[in-house]
Amino acid sequence: MDQEHAARLIELAYASVGVEPRSTVDQNLIDCNVLVSECPVDNHWGWDVLSEIFHYGTRSIPLAALPGNERAWAEFYLEHCHHVLASPKPSENIEQYASGGIELPSFGDNTQFEHVLERRQTVRSFLDKPVPLEVVSHLLQFSLGFMPSREVNAPDDLSMTLCRRRCSPSGGGLNATEGYLYVNNVMGLAPGIYYYDSSRHALHLCTDCLPSLGTVLAGQHFANNLPVGLFLTSRFDKYWWKYPHSRAYRMALIEVGHIAQTFQFIATDQGLGTWLTGAMDEDAIEPLLKLGNSAEQLLFFVGAGFSDGSHTPKSLRDLMSARTSHEVMS
Ligand SMILES: Cc1cc2nc3c(=O)[nH]c(=O)nc-3n(C[C@H](O)[C@H](O)[C@H](O)COP(=O)(O)O)c2cc1C
Incomplete structure (x- = not known):
């Protein structure tokens, strides 16, 4: 959540102001079910809030454009891969173990x-x-x-x-x-x-x-x-x-x-x-x-x-x- 949305949420919670459906920020909060008109009937969560935020925050994530067919998915995925590969790659653990170590025997798939x-x-x-x-x-x-x-x-x-x-x-x-x-x-x-x-x-x-x-x-x-x-x-x-x-x-x-x-x-x-x-x-x-x-x-x-x-x-x-x-x- 960016600063603008977080600030608006605090304003709604503490400043006794109403939701403005024509505001883009409020509409985003409504679309993501952060603002709901009714309390869910059965919303019991037996763990503390740490997992609750993570679990509900990662459910049914809306995709900006859900691919409607296989071809659209392929275009979407290829684009995504190009984007990821263009950014710096994470380092590998093995880089710090490039030499030395205790060499172990290897096996074929015998069983x-x-x-x-x-x-x-x-x-x-x-x-x-x-x-x-x-x-x-x-x-x-x-x-x-x-x-x-x-x-x-x-x-x-x-x-x-x-x-x-x-x-x-x-x-x-x-x-x-x-x-x-x-x-x-x-x-x-x-x-x-x-x-x-x-x-x-x-x-x-x-x-x-x-x-x-x-x-x-x-x-x-x-x-x-x-x-x-x-x-x-x-x-x-x-x-x-x-x-x-x-x-x-x-x-x-x-x-x-x-x-x-x-x-x-x-x-x-x-x-x-x-x-x-x-x-x-x-x-x-x-x-x-x-x-x-x-x-x-x-x-x-x-x-x-x-x-x-x-x-x-x-x-x-x-x-x-x-x-x-x-x-x-x-
Ligand atoms: C937790 C998890 C989630 C995955 N999600 C997807 C997925 O959404 N779509 C997909 O095509 N493959 C998915 N995979 C498969 C991985 O892409 C695949 O395991 C990886 O490329 C290694 O290839 P391998 O399973 O043939 O060894 C997932 C794998 C794991 C373990």
């Missing part, structure tokens, strides 16, 4: 697991080929499902999910992360968004109305034909209960990151390419997930599908080669 580690990559070009339900079932079971073999003994009054364990670690063993399966092209499963019940390894339909991924994921239209994905949310109230300081907000994010990573390894092992993003319009997506309370919020998206293995979307490749040939010609 099946190491092979998966090496093959995992972010791809941005998916085939219109349906993913079998068994593959999706695998993905869910090992990324979010609870493992019967890891169930821990606990007092009778402890909630069921607190005694359960996943293939990924969980902050405080709270299993605060939940997953909502985005189904676009899965053999044997109707398109829609489904809640994944980690306890019963079952799906519950939330909506059969699929959003265009590009529109709700910051204009990244190359993902529009992504066959399957997972919207990952966190039940903040579980963290509020055990860890009341804002520091635990970091743990919620990191827990989701672990699950996203596990999802990618399983997908890779199943022969799929993976893609992930945290650039989302939470306000547009959350109603589709039919979240039960405001303490559960969307944090991340990870997707998978058969792919040609390209990490650069076709639209961007076309644009770059058109520009290169234009440069050669001129």
Whole structure:
């Protein structure tokens, strides 16, 4: 927030003056939901204000011009990269360790697991080929499902999910992360968004109305034909209960990151390419997930599908080669 907007906010808060909708500054504050006409009904936040400001300040960030199609996204992204690369680059830690050190032995990818580690990559070009339900079932079971073999003994009054364990670690063993399966092209499963019940390894339909991924994921239209994905949310109230300081907000994010990573390894092992993003319009997506309370919020998206293995979307490749040939010609 710049000085002008901050000063106006202080004036509105302390000087008993009214909002002037014709003022650009006031209108900006209204557009960003800093000024609202009504207090949100359910705005409980169980941590202190540090994480609240960060969390709400980084949700559903309005883009000045949301790319409306893949070509527009490619132009927008290329422009952004040119802009970034034109500014001074940050230094690398390794610059201060240019020589010396204890040299370690290196290994090839000998085990099946190491092979998966090496093959995992972010791809941005998916085939219109349906993913079998068994593959999706695998993905869910090992990324979010609870493992019967890891169930821990606990007092009778402890909630069921607190005694359960996943293939990924969980902050405080709270299993605060939940997953909502985005189904676009899965053999044997109707398109829609489904809640994944980690306890019963079952799906519950939330909506059969699929959003265009590009529109709700910051204009990244190359993902529009992504066959399957997972919207990952966190039940903040579980963290509020055990860890009341804002520091635990970091743990919620990191827990989701672990699950996203596990999802990618399983997908890779199943022969799929993976893609992930945290650039989302939470306000547009959350109603589709039919979240039960405001303490559960969307944090991340990870997707998978058969792919040609390209990490650069076709639209961007076309644009770059058109520009290169234009440069050669001129
Ligand atoms: C937290 C996080 C957010 C990311 N967000 C995006 C994104 O919005 N769009 C995208 O295309 N890739 C996204 N990526 C993927 C990275 O661009 C990718 O991991 C990186 O370029 C390294 O490539 P690799 O995953 O193939 O090793 C994200 C990755 C991480 C870890």
